[in-house]
Amino acid sequence: MAQSLENLYSILPAELDGWKKAESTATYDRSNLFDYIDGGAELYISYNFQRLLAVRYKGTGDEEIVIDIFDMGNSYDAFGVFSHGREREDGLVGQGSEYNAGLLTFWKDRFYVSILAYPETQAKKELVLSLGRKLADAVPKEGELPPVIGLLPRADLVPESIRYFHHHIWLNSHFFIANENILLIDDKTEAVLAKYKTDDKPVHLLVALYPDKATAKKAEQSFLQNYLPDASGGMAQLPDGRWTACRIRENRLAVVFNAPSRENALSYLDRIGARQPPEG
Amino acid sequence: MKKKTLITRREFIKRSSLAAVGGAVFLTKPEWAALNAGLRAKSFPEVQKSKVVLVRNKDVLNSQGRPVYEVVLDMLDAAVKELTGQPDALSSWKSLIKPDDIVGIKSNVWSYIPTTTEVENALKKRVLDAGVREASIAIDDRGVLRNPVFQKATALINARPMRAHHWSGVGTLIKNYIMFVPDPPNYHGDSCASLASIWEKPLVKGKTRLNVLVMLTPQFHGVGPHNYNPKYVWSYYGFLVGFDPVAVDATGLRIIQAKRLEFFGEDRPLSPPAKHIFTADTQYHLGTADPSKIELVKIGDDQDILI
Numbered sequence: 001m002a003q004s005l006e007n008l009y010s011i012l013p014a015e016l017d018g019w020k021k022a023e024s025t026a027t028y029d030r031s032n033l034f035d036y037i038d039g040g041a042e043l044y045i046s047y048n049f050q051r052l053l054a055v056r057y058k059g060t061g062d063e064e065i066v067i068d069i070f071d072m073g074n075s076y077d078a079f080g081v082f083s084h085g086r087e088r089e090d091g092l093v094g095q096g097s098e099y100n101a102g103l104l105t106f107w108k109d110r111f112y113v114s115i116l117a118y119p120e121t122q123a124k125k126e127l128v129l130s131l132g133r134k135l136a137d138a139v140p141k142e143g144e145l146p147p148v149i150g151l152l153p154r155a156d157l158v159p160e161s162i163r164y165f166h167h168h169i170w171l172n173s174h175f176f177i178a179n180e181n182i183l184l185i186d187d188k189t190e191a192v193l194a195k196y197k198t199d200d201k202p203v204h205l206l207v208a209l210y211p212d213k214a215t216a217k218k219a220e221q222s223f224l225q226n227y228l229p230d231a232s233g234g235m236a237q238l239p240d241g242r243w244t245a246c247r248i249r250e251n252r253l254a255v256v257f258n259a260p261s262r263e264n265a266l267s268y269l270d271r272i273g274a275r276q277p278p279e280g
Numbered sequence: 281m282k283k284k285t286l287i288t289r290r291e292f293i294k295r296s297s298l299a300a301v302g303g304a305v306f307l308t309k310p311e312w313a314a315l316n317a318g319l320r321a322k323s324f325p326e327v328q329k330s331k332v333v334l335v336r337n338k339d340v341l342n343s344q345g346r347p348v349y350e351v352v353l354d355m356l357d358a359a360v361k362e363l364t365g366q367p368d369a370l371s372s373w374k375s376l377i378k379p380d381d382i383v384g385i386k387s388n389v390w391s392y393i394p395t396t397t398e399v400e401n402a403l404k405k406r407v408l409d410a411g412v413r414e415a416s417i418a419i420d421d422r423g424v425l426r427n428p429v430f431q432k433a434t435a436l437i438n439a440r441p442m443r444a445h446h447w448s449g450v451g452t453l454i455k456n457y458i459m460f461v462p463d464p465p466n467y468h469g470d471s472c473a474s475l476a477s478i479w480e481k482p483l484v485k486g487k488t489r490l491n492v493l494v495m496l497t498p499q500f501h502g503v504g505p506h507n508y509n510p511k512y513v514w515s516y517y518g519f520l521v522g523f524d525p526v527a528v529d530a531t532g533l534r535i536i537q538a539k540r541l542e543f544f545g546e547d548r549p550l551s552p553p554a555k556h557i558f559t560a561d562t563q564y565h566l567g568t569a570d571p572s573k574i575e576l577v578k579i580g581d582d583q584d585i586l587i
Contacts, residue, residue, distance in 0.1 A: 034465065040446040040507045052505075068505045085503035101511040103504050114505045118392070119345075169552065176549050178288040227288055239294045257289075 003140065005053040008069055008111070011138045012055060017127055019057040019065060028052040043084065044070060046167040046187070048077040057131075065124070067131065070112040075143020076190075080164040082107040084173070088160045092129060094136040095143065104128045108136050109143035148190045148209050151252075153271035158202070161195035175204050175257070182226040183208060183253070184219040196268070201242070204257040205268055213251050220248045223255065235265060245269060329575040330527035330568050333359040334587070336518040336580040340496060345515065347398035347496055356402055356492070358579050359521035370409060376489045377435055379411030384433040388440035388456055389421040392508040395439050395494055403437050403492070424459050425483075436484060438525065439492040442532040443499035446507050448472035449554030450536055452529040453491045454566070460484050476526075476560035493520040493532045500539040514539065517581060526560045526567030527574045531587065533557060534571070538586040 005027065014021050026036065029051050033041040036054065044052075050071045057065040072078040079096065082105060086098040093099075094113070097106035102120035106113055115132055117124040146164050163174050166189045168181040174193055177183065183206075185191050191208040210216040220234075223246055228236045235245035245265040246255040254272050259265035335358050340351040357369035366372040377383060385403050387395040400419045407417050418429030425431075438453050445451040447468050457478045458464045467475055479485065496519075501512035516535070522528040533554050540548055561569040568574060578585065 037505055037507075040502075040505060043446065044505070066506075070505070087503075100509060103509045103511070105504060116504065116506065116508070118510055120510065172549075172552075174548075176289050176292075178286060179553075180286050182286070182288070226286060227290055238290060242293075244290075 005051055005069055005071055008135055008138055009053055009055060011134060012067070012131065013134075016057070016130070017123070019059050019127065022056040022058055026054045028054070043170075044072075044081060046170070047081040047084075047165075048073045048187075065115065065117040065128065065131070067135075068114045068116075069135065070114075072110050072112055074110050075107075076146040076164065078107040078110050078112045078143060079145055080166075081112045083163050084165065084170055086160060093132040094139075097132070099125070099129065102128070104132050106132055106136060107143075108139045109141055111135075111139055146190055146192070148192045148207055151207050151273040152192065152194050152205065153196075153268060153274070155271075156196045156198070158195045158197060161193075161202075163193045165191055165193075171206070175206075178226065180226070182222050183255075184210075184215065184222055188215075198260060200260060201258050203259050203264070203268065205272075206255045206257070207272060208253050210251045210253065216248055216251045216253050219253050220246060223253075235262060237262070247272075329573055330522060330524035331363060331575045331577060332520055332522040332524070332527050332531045333362045333577045333579060334495075334518055334520050334531070334585075335359040335362075336516070336578075336582070336585065338517050338581050340517050341515055345497065347396050349398045349402060352398050352402045353405065355519055355580070356406065356521070359492075359519060360406075360490070362577055362579060363521060363523070369406075373406045373410045377407055377410040377412060379413075381407075381410075381412055381435040382416045382429060382433050383407050383412055383418075383435045383437065384424065384427070384430040385417070385419040385437045385439060386424065386430075386456055386459075387419050387421045388451070390441075390443070390451075392506065393441045393443055393497060393499055393513065395421075395441060396496070399439055399492070399494055399496075403439060407437070422459055425462060430483070433483075433487060435489045436487045437490045437492070438488055439494060441494040441496070441498060442520075442529075442536060444502035444507065444512070444536070444550065446502065447552070448475065448556050449550040449552050450529075450533055450557075452532070452554070452557060453493055453525040454479070454529055454556055454560050457484055472556045473559045473563075475556040476564035476566045479525075479560075479564070479566050488525065489523075491522055491525045491528050493528050495520055495532060495535065498532070498536060498539075500536045500543065512543075516584075516586075524567035526557060526569050529554075529557045529560075530569035530571070531574060531576060535586050542586070 028036050030045055050073045053069045055067040082096055089096050094106035094108035102118040104115045113135055115128045117128050166187050168185040188211045189208050193206050196203040224231055230236050234247055237243050243259040243262050243265040244257050247269045254269055256265045256268040335355045337351055337355050342348050360372040361369050364372040364375050366375050387400050404417055418427050420427045438456055440456040443451045448455050454475050460483050461478055495516045497513050498516055499513045503509050520528045520532050558569045560566040
């Protein structure tokens with residue numbers, strides 16, 4: 001069963017519909033990923049990046065398909081890096097995928113894969129999906145999702161809005177909180193951000209698991225001091241009329257933003273980690 | 281160590297509520313700049329505005345999305361004429377470049393959205409028309425430090441596309457000079473906040489005669505390993521042209537942010553923020569990022585202009 005990058009390379013056909021696999025490949029690790037990705041390596045490194053294999057298929061003229069296979073070390077981070085970039089999920093490949101305008105990204109187990117074929121044509125789209133499925137099929141097992149995701153309340157959750165990360169910069173990518181790391185999120189933190197549908201602006205919910213209770217407490221104090229200095233019982237109404245609230249429990253800190261009422265904010269905090277019916 | 285100013289979402293909400301302008305804070309005053317509004321660019325007196333010319337023409341892209349050389353030339357001519365106030369295109373270019381100049385055209389070769397050879401060649405054509413010998417002109421990006429023309433250059437023309445960027449929020453004219461230093465990674469910290477300091481290096485200081493921000497097919501959002509997806513690239517058919525790189529970049533950023541608002545349907549600030557544009561103003565005094573100090577002149581198509 002193919003599990004290494006080299007094995008995944010070997011299952012890719014030498015030729016497919018007139019496209020030829022380039023004989024030379026390139027591999028990158030944490031020390032030289034910056035050489036390959038112009039300005040983007042930090043994202044992957046923050047998600048526990050281990051190695052990358054870059055494979056190219058050559059078509060007619062200067063056309064090419066670029067396949068980047070990332071070994072992220074574990075399924076949590078493979079999902080995390082996928083969740084960072086996707087706008088929706090189409091379920092076409094692997095454990096989660098998004099195809100859009102010539103770019104396929106998907107994840108399975110500890111691998112995150114990107115296949116780019118631009119400009120898009122219908123034939124190239126089919127080729128990209130075919131290559132993606134070959135790679136996904138070659139990964140023998142599915143990986144676990146980060147457990148912190150299971151703490152999210154299900155009702156009204158926007159599934160494609162789930163972002164898993166352990167660097168505060170990526171929190172700001174999706175929901176700007178502060179230019180400083182006031183929630184003390186680092187590589188030892190398991191954090192998830194998700195959006196919930198309402199009749200008005202969406203509610204955002206952040207749940208972070210810290211390595212211990214003391215760190216979670218420090219994070220709570222930092223957040224209250226820097227963001228909600230006027231909070232009463234961990235809650236405050238902001239000038240736009242919406243409510244922000246936080247609650248700590250053991251090593252877990254949860255913050256709800258943009259809730260339409262005090263009661264609504266509390267309802268999210270109350271439902272975190274509650275036993276939930278299976279998805280269906 | 282100087283303590284950083286803490287900027288929070290809550291501060292924006294407060295400002296937005298006070299001004300009753302909703303998301304406009306994100307559109308016109310990026311987060312940190314809004315909190316530094318009292319700072320001014322020392323080199324730009326209160327009365328002097330930086331002129332930025334936005335020229336657009338839907339015929340500039342052919343059916344394959346490639347620039348049409350002749351239309352590019354016309355658009356650049358129109359922009360430079362407006363910028364210089366000269367009576368015709370040739371005299372406009374001649375007012376910028378002298379026959380004895382040694383001219384480096386600093387391009388950008390990023391494979392997905394490059395400056396394009398059509399734009400490069402149009403700029404070179406007008407430099408030749410201004411009387412410069414061909415041997416005294418070079419077009420380069422990553423090799424500028426080794427390029428003998430750039431090493432001896434008396435004049436630079438800075439031309440690159442605007443696109444979302446992992447490190448700096450957006451790739452800009454200011455950032456395009458990062459290849460003039462031997463250690464680019466040393467300028468990546470703090471969202472590339474110190475990029476404008478490169479413009480003080482002897483190799484470039486005071487040499488830039490024209491800045492051309494290519495807005496033919498800008499990219500307003502980046503995903504994937506190469507930070508590229510055609511989904512987030514749109515045909516804008518334009519160039520932003522000016523003498524002040526900060527003013528041009530700040531204007532381009534407003535268009536990018538307006539596109540993001542239109543596309544996502546919500547304020548989604550660039551991450552990281554395009555901080556380097558505003559530090560170029562308030563810390564390095566390279567130009568002005570303040571829209572109230574920028575005179576924006578629009579030429580050509582105004583459909584979907586976003587600004």
